[in-house]
Amino acid sequence: VKEAKEKADMLILNILPRDIVEELKDHGYTKPKYYSSVSVLFTDFVGFTKIAELLSPQELVGELDKCFSYFDSVTKRYKLEKLKTIGDAYMCAGGIPTENGTHPIDCLLAAFEIQSFMKQMKIIKSQLNLPYWELRLGINTGPLIAGVVGELKFAFDVWGDTVNTASRMESSGENGKINISKDTFDRVKILFECEHRGKISAKNKGEMDMYFAISIKKDFSVNGGGHV
Numbered sequence: 001v002k003e004a005k006e007k008a009d010m011l012i013l014n015i016l017p018r019d020i021v022e023e024l025k026d027h028g029y030t031k032p033k034y035y036s037s038v039s040v041l042f043t044d045f046v047g048f049t050k051i052a053e054l055l056s057p058q059e060l061v062g063e064l065d066k067c068f069s070y071f072d073s074v075t076k077r078y079k080l081e082k083l084k085t086i087g088d089a090y091m092c093a094g095g096i097p098t099e100n101g102t103h104p105i106d107c108l109l110a111a112f113e114i115q116s117f118m119k120q121m122k123i124i125k126s127q128l129n130l131p132y133w134e135l136r137l138g139i140n141t142g143p144l145i146a147g148v149v150g151e152l153k154f155a156f157d158v159w160g161d162t163v164n165t166a167s168r169m170e171s172s173g174e175n176g177k178i179n180i181s182k183d184t185f186d187r188v189k190i191l192f193e194c195e196h197r198g199k200i201s202a203k204n205k206g207e208m209d210m211y212f213a214i215s216i217k218k219d220f221s222v223n224g225g226g227h228v
Contacts, residue, residue, distance in 0.1 A: 035095060172210060
């Protein structure tokens with residue numbers, strides 16, 4: 001019985017943050033919480049539908065699982081909270097459910113590793129004459145509400161304009177690049193080399209300042225390489 005309970009608890013903790021699980025156990029519900037500063041990261045595969053037509057269902061799910069499992073390992077290492085996958089899109093955030101002051105940096109470092117992985121996959125698959133995905137990645141920083149809603153299939157989720165803007169950063173980005181908002185840029189510009197793109201039109205948001213995150217600044221990276 002004890003072993004079965006431990007397995008059940010581990011499964012639940014893979015779905016919801018520990019604090020949320022404890023609150024649900026104690027009260028049967030959770031209260032939504034306001035966070036003054038969170039960084040939200042979105043990814044989306046470019047040309048997913050076209051390549052999906054070339055793969056069997058098993059191959060398609062296998063490729064997604066390979067990519068998302070790696071993304072999971074990166075988010076865990078940088079103490080980000082995975083929120084959901086929606087089709088071929090992946091969403092995570094830093095600074096929740098435990099608040100911290102490093103979340104914009106954590107998200108950028110995770111983003112560099114994820115894009116590096118995708119570029120390596122592109123090289124390998126190109127050499128094997130296999131179709132490959134490229135990735136758009138967007139990050140925004142700001143306030144939001146987080147919590148659990150509904151009574152079935154609980155999911156920890158986030159709401160607010162910060163989330164919408166993060167999604168726009170992804171959709172307004174370019175293949176293989178990391179597109180960040182001005183709010184994120186202002187918090188990471190001391191540590192990272194970024195390229196100002198100017199004001200870019202974003203759906204339902206008008207024109208917004210956007211930046212491509214290029215690398216870690218030489219003074220702060222191992223051997224000045226800009227990657228670690």
